[in-house]
Amino acid sequence: MSLTSNLRSEKTPLHFSILFFLFLLASFNYFYWRKDTLNPNAIIFSHLLFIVEIYGFITVCAHIFMMWKMPERKPIKPELNLSVDVFVTLFNEPVDLIRKTVYAAVSMDYSHNTYVLDDGNNKEIKSLAISLGAKYLSRSDNKDAKAGNLNNGLAHSKGDYIAVFDADHIPNRNFLIETLGFFKNNKVAFVQAPQEFYNINSFQHRFKGYFEEIWSEQAIFFRVIQRGKDFWNAAFFCGSCAVIRRDVLEEIGGFATGTVTEDIHTSVRIHKKGYLSVYYAKSLAFGMAGASIEPYVTQRIRWGQGAMQVLHKERIIFSRHLSLPQKICYLSSMVTYFDGWQKAFFYISPFFALLLGLIPIQTSLFDFAIHLLPYLVILFFLMEELARGYGNLLFTQQYNMARFFAFCYSTLTLFYERKIKFNVTDKEQIKKHLKIFMLPTKFIYILNISGVFLGIVIYYFFKHLPLDVLVTVSILALINTYIAHKLISFSEKKYFSTQADYQFNTSYTTELNIKGKKYITTAYRLSSDRFRAKGDFSSLKVSNDFYSGKIFMPNSILNFKFSIASVIQHKNKLYEINGNFLWKNGERDEFTHCIYSTNHQLVFNRIRETTQAPFAFVKSLFTQLSFREETNHNWFPFLNQNGKVLGVIKRLNSQANTSHFSILLSKPKGIIKNSMIFYREKNKKVNFRVINIIENTDSVNPHFLVTLLRLR
Numbered sequence: 001m002s003l004t005s006n007l008r009s010e011k012t013p014l015h016f017s018i019l020f021f022l023f024l025l026a027s028f029n030y031f032y033w034r035k036d037t038l039n040p041n042a043i044i045f046s047h048l049l050f051i052v053e054i055y056g057f058i059t060v061c062a063h064i065f066m067m068w069k070m071p072e073r074k075p076i077k078p079e080l081n082l083s084v085d086v087f088v089t090l091f092n093e094p095v096d097l098i099r100k101t102v103y104a105a106v107s108m109d110y111s112h113n114t115y116v117l118d119d120g121n122n123k124e125i126k127s128l129a130i131s132l133g134a135k136y137l138s139r140s141d142n143k144d145a146k147a148g149n150l151n152n153g154l155a156h157s158k159g160d161y162i163a164v165f166d167a168d169h170i171p172n173r174n175f176l177i178e179t180l181g182f183f184k185n186n187k188v189a190f191v192q193a194p195q196e197f198y199n200i201n202s203f204q205h206r207f208k209g210y211f212e213e214i215w216s217e218q219a220i221f222f223r224v225i226q227r228g229k230d231f232w233n234a235a236f237f238c239g240s241c242a243v244i245r246r247d248v249l250e251e252i253g254g255f256a257t258g259t260v261t262e263d264i265h266t267s268v269r270i271h272k273k274g275y276l277s278v279y280y281a282k283s284l285a286f287g288m289a290g291a292s293i294e295p296y297v298t299q300r301i302r303w304g305q306g307a308m309q310v311l312h313k314e315r316i317i318f319s320r321h322l323s324l325p326q327k328i329c330y331l332s333s334m335v336t337y338f339d340g341w342q343k344a345f346f347y348i349s350p351f352f353a354l355l356l357g358l359i360p361i362q363t364s365l366f367d368f369a370i371h372l373l374p375y376l377v378i379l380f381f382l383m384e385e386l387a388r389g390y391g392n393l394l395f396t397q398q399y400n401m402a403r404f405f406a407f408c409y410s411t412l413t414l415f416y417e418r419k420i421k422f423n424v425t426d427k428e429q430i431k432k433h434l435k436i437f438m439l440p441t442k443f444i445y446i447l448n449i450s451g452v453f454l455g456i457v458i459y460y461f462f463k464h465l466p467l468d469v470l471v472t473v474s475i476l477a478l479i480n481t482y483i484a485h486k487l488i489s490f491s492e493k494k495y496f497s498t499q500a501d502y503q504f505n506t507s508y509t510t511e512l513n514i515k516g517k518k519y520i521t522t523a524y525r526l527s528s529d530r531f532r533a534k535g536d537f538s539s540l541k542v543s544n545d546f547y548s549g550k551i552f553m554p555n556s557i558l559n560f561k562f563s564i565a566s567v568i569q570h571k572n573k574l575y576e577i578n579g580n581f582l583w584k585n586g587e588r589d590e591f592t593h594c595i596y597s598t599n600h601q602l603v604f605n606r607i608r609e610t611t612q613a614p615f616a617f618v619k620s621l622f623t624q625l626s627f628r629e630e631t632n633h634n635w636f637p638f639l640n641q642n643g644k645v646l647g648v649i650k651r652l653n654s655q656a657n658t659s660h661f662s663i664l665l666s667k668p669k670g671i672i673k674n675s676m677i678f679y680r681e682k683n684k685k686v687n688f689r690v691i692n693i694i695e696n697t698d699s700v701n702p703h704f705l706v707t708l709l710r711l712r
Contacts, residue, residue: 010070015615019382020064026375027057033371039362046360049349052342059339060379062332065325066228067386073230073280076181084112084176084243085159088134089149091119091142093167096501096528097288099128101170103589104597106133110176112163117153119145132589146239147262151254159246166240169195169287170597179243182278189275190237190244190267193284194222198596199502202289203296203491206395213608217399220390223609226279234329235279236267240287248275258313261306268314268330272321286597288502293437293491297406304337304410311335312414340407343400347444350477354455357464365468381614389610398487401480405440438491445484448477503527506601511550512562514540523551528592529581531562537575540567546582551591558591560584667693668706687711 034053038046086105090098098116105114116129121138129136139152150164161180165171179191195218197205204217229235237244239262248270249255256265271277290296310316311334316327352358361368384391452474459470503525510523510533525532546561561582568576583591594600602609612620672688688708 010072012068013385016068016382016385019378019385023375023378023382026378030371030375031057034361037361037363037368039359041362042358042360045349045352045358048345049360052345055338055342059332059336060383062328062335063225064382064386066232066329066332067224068228069231070224070227070388071231072227073182073278075178075280075282076184078110078177078180079184081111082180082183083158083160084110084163084180085153085157085161086112086114086163086165086176087117087150087153087157088114088165088167089117089119089146089153090122090125090167091146091149092122095124095128098125098167099132099589100528100592100596101165101167102129102132102134104170104172104593105165107173107593108171108176109173110180112176113157113159115153115157117149119149144257145260145262147255147257147266150262151257154246154249154254161243162246162249163243164240165285166287169240169285170198170593171241171285172597175241175284176243178282178284179280182280183243183245185276187274187276188245188278189248189270189273190242191278191280192226192235192237193241193280193282194226195238195241196222196283196286196599197289198286198504198601199288199291200601201502203292204289204399206392206490208392208611213611214602215390215392215395215611216609217395219609220387223281223390224386224388227281229329230277230279232323232325232329233276234271234326235277236330236333237263237270237277239263241285248273259306259309260302261310264307264330264333265310265314268310268316268322271326272314272319274321283599286599293402297403297437300403300406301410304407305413307334307337308411308413337407337411339400340404340409340411343404344408347401347404347480348447350473350480351447351451353473354451354465354470354477355458357458359465359469365466365472385613385615387613389613389616391613392611394483394486397483398490401441401444401483401487402491438488441484441487441491445481445488448480448484452477452481501527501529503530504595504601506595509552511552512547513549514547514564523579526595528588530565531579531581532576533579534570534576537567537577538569540564540575540577542566553591553594556594558587560587560591671711672708 031054034050038050086108088098088101088105102114102116114134116125116134116136118125118129118136118138119142121140126136126138137153137156139149142148144151154162161183163171163176163179175193179193182188182191197216199205200214200216206215207213208215226235244266249266252266252269252273255262256269259265267277290299311331316322316330316334319327322330349360353360380393384393455465455470455474455477458464459467465473504527505524506526507522507524508526510521510531512519512521512533519533519537521533523531523533541564543564546563549560549562551558551560561584562579563582565578565580568578570576581588581591601607668690670690672690673685675686675688688710690706691709692707
């Protein structure tokens with residue numbers, strides 16, 4: 001079986017090629033003109049700016065190279081009776097977090113052995129692993145950190161294929177079934193799936209609009225760049241959510257040691273041996289992203305230091321065993337950490353220009369604009385189009401500022417050898433505000449705003465700059481100030497909005513039996529231990545008594561007991577209760593597996609992960625605008641047919657006649673009658689006709705997404 005037998009690459013859109021051609025023309029126009037504009041009175045400043053601009057152009061070209069093609073992998077049915085071991089790597093993570101992952105790992109379809117590799121040597125974890133059906137391994141030391149832990153697992157296991165998960169990455173049941181088939185090609189060394197995150201209120205997630213669109217800082221890497229690398233056989237192992245062939249690992253001496261990023265280091269060694277890699281872009285496991293800026297910055301420092309170590313040890317540029325495309329793909333992922341110095345230059349240069357009157361370019365403002373602006377505008381459109389809707393200029397600039405100092409610091413590893421301690425990313429909420437992580441951003445904020453003030457004052461007395469230059473540089477400084485302000489504001493909020501036990505904004509039809517009365521309602525804001533429900537609960541009070549209930553999951557029903565923690569009255573005589581689950585036996589594990597290992601919260605709420613690229617946005621301006629119907633599905637959004645509970649109604653932002661959809665337990669037939677919605681302050685029974693049915697098999701159990709026509 002060849003590498004490309006199931007690899008279908010998208011056809012490059014014509015406007016990509018046109019934009020790229022225009023970009024090359026604009027680049028040549030700018031840089032040919034730029035070489036003659038160096039200001040002899042600020043020659044060092046001028047040369048630095050020119051070098052930074054050339055560096056930026058080269059890195060952009062490398063990213064264009066990687067993002068140009070987007071291959072699509074189709075799953076292959078795996079062979080029967082493959083020998084598979086699953087490694088879950090741990091190092092002092094919270095027990096409840098580990099329980100979710102180990103239970104999910106053991107519960108995956110396809111026969112396998114699960115090993116809990118505990119570098120924390122925790123007896124409580126040992127008991128947990130054995131009780132869930134996993135094997136437990138620990139070490140007397142932590143030599144070589146995670147790589148050493150994985151190699152210890154290799155030494156005590158026999159499986160021909162090794163699936164690797166971090167302690168927080170909870171796999172879906174079908175992870176192995178969808179990845180093992182690629183190994184029918186004997187040259188495939190590893191299969192990597194995306195690293196997705198279930199806590200979409202983390203530091204690296206942003207919502208746009210009315211919680212209808214979500215943006216993730218890592219989405220462009222896992223949704224676009226890794227797929228682009230896959231076209232060139234250069235997608236790399238990311239340390240989790242992957243399956244690797246044992247004999248290949250043994251051939252390269254096990255998981256690579258000597259660096260703090262064993263994942264990309266192992267990938268380089270595998271590719272040097274001529275093996276193939278597969279990037280399967282389907283979300284099959286969900287982890288926990290860092291809650292605030294501290295773990296975000298700490299993780300980027302470790303990644304950057306590891307990249308410098310690999311760059312130094314593996315001699316990527318001069319290796320005879322890597323193809324040219326592979327070298328470009330690896331170098332672009334490693335050299336990107338030098339972006340920190342580029343960004344730092346742009347952040348601080350307005351201050352010195354305003355304070356000292358340094359002008360790096362000796363030309364008129366008009367001449368500068370007509371050469372630079374076409375280059376920047378075309379570059380923006382090209383990169384946004386290549387990002388396939390996962391780009392966002394404002395958010396990207398904020399995260400560039402959040403990590404620029406971390407990138408600068410990590411690149412120093414390339415120039416001096418020292419032992420770097422491996423630190424696990426803190427995925428829990430950090431209670432103590434470590435202000436040091438925000439100091440670089442606050443420094444940029446103060447520097448730029450003070451630069452504008454001082455520049456205006458000095459200009460008033462000394463006219464040290466031409467007025468047009470003063471205005472232009474002041475605008476650049478204010479842009480830096482605005483980006484810093486937005487980042488500081490967002491970072492501060494994260495310390496108060498994140499909870500240790502994440503609550504999923506997912507809706508499930510629920511039956512509550514309280515004091516002899518049966519309430520059909522909707523449970524939402526779900527976690528392993530808590531839920532909320534809205535309905536006519538006017539007679540209920542807070543109680544320590546336990547009541548029974550059923551929650552209608554896709555194709556399954558779970559029984560539970562609960563107590564009422566609070567009752568809150570809303571307008572229109574509607575009430576909300578906060579309930580605490582009391583689970584029996586393995587019901588809690590099954591419930592958490594279902595909500596943590598799927599993308600239900602995005603699917604059920606129709607939250608988009610992409611925005612419109614520029615060309616699609618322009619096209620939408622000439623189409624009919626959509627509007628929202630005046631219904632509220634947060635109150636009684638359940639669906640019935642002949643007295644049987646079918647599922648949950650959700651609102652769809654489109655035309656009014658199809659402005660509803662539902663997540664159903666089973667495939668509906670004909671007209672669905674007596675469905676409850678809250679419409680213009682009145683609770684009404686409504687009939688729906690089924691317009692379209694899509695079966696979604698990404699979940700633990702399949703469910704049906706149904707578009708509905710409301711009959712009036």
